[in-house]
Amino acid sequence: MAAYKVFFKKSVWKDFEAIPKKDLRKILKRIEMLGDNPRPSGCEKLTGEERYRLRQGRYRILYSIQDDELSVWVVKVGHRKDVYR
Numbered sequence: 001m002a003a004y005k006v007f008f009k010k011s012v013w014k015d016f017e018a019i020p021k022k023d024l025r026k027i028l029k030r031i032e033m034l035g036d037n038p039r040p041s042g043c044e045k046l047t048g049e050e051r052y053r054l055r056q057g058r059y060r061i062l063y064s065i066q067d068d069e070l071s072v073w074v075v076k077v078g079h080r081k082d083v084y085r
Contacts, residue, residue, distance in 0.1 A: 004065070006035050006072045015077040023057060027077060030056045031063075034072045038065045051075065 016024055033040065034054075043054045046062075054061045062076040 004035050004038050004070045004072050006031060006074065009073060009075045012074050012077055019059065019077070023059060027056045027059055027061065030054065031061060031074055031077075034063065034074075038063075038072050 019027065039052070040054070043052045045052055051062055051064050054063070059077065059079060061074060063072055063074045065072055
């Protein structure tokens with residue numbers, strides 16, 4: 001399986017500022033793994049959207065996959081109640 005490149009929407013960097021460093025390390029490790037497998041077990045496709053949700057503890061990672069370009073775009077990271085706003 002070819003490796004996917006992982007990209008971040010600019011607003012994600014602001015999301016990271018609000019997350020404690022201990023949790024952020026785990027989140028970044030989980031995001032890095034999306035490059036090898038963009039649809040890991042536990043990910044859910046969001047209804048009516050071309051986006052996926054992945055849990056990391058109490059945080060959620062929202063991302064989209066472009067199979068034709070072999071890329072993953074992280075669009076939002078945050079506490080579960082804040083992600084869907």
